[in-house]
Amino acid sequence: MAISDLSTRGVDALFDRVPKATLRAHIVERLRHAILAGDIPPGAPLVETALSERFDVSRGPLREALRQLIEEGLVVTVPYTGTRVAELSVDDIHEIYSLRTVLETFAFEQVWPRRDDRFRAELKRRNEALIATIDAGDDRASILTELEFHGLVYEASGHKLLQRAWHGLRGRLQLYWAAHHRAHGRRGPKRDSHDSYIKAAFGQDFEAMKAEIADHMRRGMETTETFLRSMPDSSGKPKRGVKS
Amino acid sequence: MAISDLSTRGVDALFDRVPKATLRAHIVERLRHAILAGDIPPGAPLVETALSERFDVSRGPLREALRQLIEEGLVVTVPYTGTRVAELSVDDIHEIYSLRTVLETFAFEQVWPRRDDRFRAELKRRNEALIATIDAGDDRASILTELEFHGLVYEASGHKLLQRAWHGLRGRLQLYWAAHHRAHGRRGPKRDSHDSYIKAAFGQDFEAMKAEIADHMRRGMETTETFLRSMPDSSGKPKRGVKS
DNA sequence: GGATCGTCGATTGTCAACAATGTGTCATAG
DNA sequence: CTATGACACATTGTTGACAATCGACGATCC
Numbered sequence: 186m187a188i189s190d191l192s193t194r195g196v197d198a199l200f201d202r203v204p205k206a207t208l209r210a211h212i213v214e215r216l217r218h219a220i221l222a223g224d225i226p227p228g229a230p231l232v233e234t235a236l237s238e239r240f241d242v243s244r245g246p247l248r249e250a251l252r253q254l255i256e257e258g259l260v261v262t263v264p265y266t267g268t269r270v271a272e273l274s275v276d277d278i279h280e281i282y283s284l285r286t287v288l289e290t291f292a293f294e295q296v297w298p299r300r301d302d303r304f305r306a307e308l309k310r311r312n313e314a315l316i317a318t319i320d321a322g323d324d325r326a327s328i329l330t331e332l333e334f335h336g337l338v339y340e341a342s343g344h345k346l347l348q349r350a351w352h353g354l355r356g357r358l359q360l361y362w363a364a365h366h367r368a369h370g371r372r373g374p375k376r377d378s379h380d381s382y383i384k385a386a387f388g389q390d391f392e393a394m395k396a397e398i399a400d401h402m403r404r405g406m407e408t409t410e411t412f413l414r415s416m417p418d419s420s421g422k423p424k425r426g427v428k429s
Numbered sequence: 430m431a432i433s434d435l436s437t438r439g440v441d442a443l444f445d446r447v448p449k450a451t452l453r454a455h456i457v458e459r460l461r462h463a464i465l466a467g468d469i470p471p472g473a474p475l476v477e478t479a480l481s482e483r484f485d486v487s488r489g490p491l492r493e494a495l496r497q498l499i500e501e502g503l504v505v506t507v508p509y510t511g512t513r514v515a516e517l518s519v520d521d522i523h524e525i526y527s528l529r530t531v532l533e534t535f536a537f538e539q540v541w542p543r544r545d546d547r548f549r550a551e552l553k554r555r556n557e558a559l560i561a562t563i564d565a566g567d568d569r570a571s572i573l574t575e576l577e578f579h580g581l582v583y584e585a586s587g588h589k590l591l592q593r594a595w596h597g598l599r600g601r602l603q604l605y606w607a608a609h610h611r612a613h614g615r616r617g618p619k620r621d622s623h624d625s626y627i628k629a630a631f632g633q634d635f636e637a638m639k640a641e642i643a644d645h646m647r648r649g650m651e652t653t654e655t656f657l658r659s660m661p662d663s664s665g666k667p668k669r670g671v672k673s
Numbered sequence: 674g675g676a677t678c679g680t681c682g683a684t685t686g687t688c689a690a691c692a693a694t695g696t697g698t699c700a701t702a703g
Numbered sequence: 704c705t706a707t708g709a710c711a712c713a714t715t716g717t718t719g720a721c722a723a724t725c726g727a728c729g730a731t732c733c
Contacts (some may be wrong), residue, residue, distance in 0.1 A: 206508060207508050207715095207716070208716070208717070209716085209717095230684095232683090232684070232685095233684075233685065234683095234684075234685095242717080242718090243717060243718045243719070244685090244718085244719090245489065245716085245717060245718065245719095246716080246717065246718095248493065248685090248686090249492065249493060249496055252493055252496055252497065253496065253500075256497075256500045262685090263725095264450065264451050264685075264686080264724085264725095265684075265685055265686070265723075265724045265725055266684075266685075266724085266725060266726080267683095267684065267685080267725090268684095268685085277590075280588055280589060280590040280591070281590065283535075283588070284535070284588070284590050284591060284594070287531060287532070287535045288531070291527075291528070291531045344524055344527070344528070345524060346521075346524040346525065346528050346597075346598075347524070347528060349597075350528070350594055350597075353590075353593075353594075354590075451685095451686070452686075452687070453686085453687095474714095476713085476714070476715095477714075477715070478713095478714075478715095486687080486688090487687060487688045487689070488688085488689090488715090489686080489687060489688065489689095490686080490687065490688095492715090492716090506715090507695095508694085508695095508715075508716080509693075509694040509695055509714075509715055509716070510694085510695055510696080510714075510715075511695090511696095511713095511714065511715080512714090512715085
């Protein structure tokens, strides 16, 4: 799996100018990383010329990369006027978590009959990876490991459309979690936050699993919402902040 | 709506160069229409130079339009090799309908407490519009009216992310329905196909509504799957067929 | 002094030419 | 006749320049 490959090499090990496949894909990666890491905060303007210079590419591939990030919900644009990193809002949080509850429940429903030993072992492995990042105090990495933990269910479902939907949610979630991390230092996921989740996943009662998912999501949403409401004003109008 | 506008004036009655908003958006509209109407069948190659000439734009906006259609699942591409209209497959049908069942159930769950008279009236209105197109024998239009009928629930949910997910499903559904229509002349939706659906939607029993949705989807999926399996070979390799 | 209109700068939208890559063909050797 | 290799063609990827549009600032008029 290329995913675990990425997580081991760390978040900012950047290949500078080694076009592996297509240029646009690389820009998407790097821009997404810069946004999700908070290097370019929500609301910050994304000027095409500045970005094309920063990434050392022309505006063509860069524009296409921006379009993709728009599709992912990380970036918003208004024609002839400008492009910015998406802003945060409580309404979005409600939408993200409510839809995520539905999708993750559905994903588990698909996976339920096929929970073999490999699935169980991998779920445990990813939980231990999550705990490791928490113990290490690496909050930024713990965001990724937590997403990978939950991502397993979608991958195991074998449902491509569902995985696609999860991908769209995943980016948005990361945007909020990263902002939380940036504001409070620690986002504060507990070591045992997934214990009951795993227990239910290994059990035989699917209804219990559904309840556990709903509960897990409710807690996550409340945490995120509380954080966002504590923000002074995330809908302010930051002027500049792209260059470097 | 500009869509009905486009459908009435036909595919090649082109406004010659009246940029209303942004060029890319227009190309997306026209390309999507051409694909969903079957003018460019599944598997047909989409050559950028040919399309840019056909639509009288340069390759820049055209490429961006293609990217968007890729996101929507109507088009597939492989780097440096080519772009084609997405092919049809039974696996996709299962994914589309299973996910759609989940999403539409969720949408109804959101709408359930707010089913006021306006909602009921609009649902009836759209059903009558669907019946009108069926009676008129306009199968192509009945695809649109049926999608609009089901679309109401998503719109009424007020859930932007959910609407976005529906949008992605909608295009794919249309792709299959249009192929069905093209192959069999009539796709054959019955006049009363939504009677029980509406009855459940107006009732008080949400569990009954869930069952009705599941049943409706199951029937739709079976119809679509049966059609696709009756196709000689939809995974063949058509050579050319873009120009004109 | 306040409002309105025009102008200027900044930013995105669009275009046509050039480079990189992949695929199929055709000649050639075994 | 088959396999193999090089070559040419078709197609996408990338680039830099040019055009259209928007927002803000400042001058001007009431």
